[in-house]
Amino acid sequence: ETGVTQSPTHLIKTRGQQVTLRCSSQSGHNTVSWYQQALGQGPQFIFQYYREEENGRGNFPPRFSGLQFPNYSSELNVNALELDDSALYLCASSPQVNTGELFFGEGSRLTVL
């Protein structure tokens, strides 16, 4: 059974640029959530996708957007990067939508200069 995989693992961008992060969910999982984890903080919910539709969104501006594909993989896009966007971005998949069971990937570490 393949776990949640994310790419890239590390990346560096400059202010104003755009970034796309990718996530492959665990086999059999149809729900994907994205989290932002700043250094020394707990994960903050960005949004969740279920069956290719956004199924909930946290307190993040519209420049954070996402997609889920028919194979349940997902992308997180961030436009107009700001310094405060520097963080670990975590993807988590779940076997069904209304469950507390989250299976996290190892994250993508984004640094904005």
Place this chain on the structure above:
Amino acid sequence: QQQVKQSPQSLIVQKGGISIINCAYENTAFDYFPWYQQFPGKGPALLIAIRPDVSEKKEGRFTISFNKSAKQFSLHIMDSQPGDSATYFCAALGGGGSYIPTFGRGTSLIVHP
């Protein structure tokens, strides 16, 4: 607004000792309380979880104690080992149709040999 308050922020324990991490929540609609363990450079991994219909759940050396009236729950790690050194996050979710977790800020646990 922090709906889940976690303490202490850091904890140092000797090998064989008991590690105790506490969390308090505000939303009485929460009905699922997981704990996650995160090692450096890795994503969080579900460790143990409890629902409010029981006051305690034990899995190996890990025990969750739950006090519904006080709106508090805690993680106890018995016979703590150096391999337990990690950051621990509590979370709360559920109720009102939302299964988006709210995480505590984390506790950095160091177990000395």
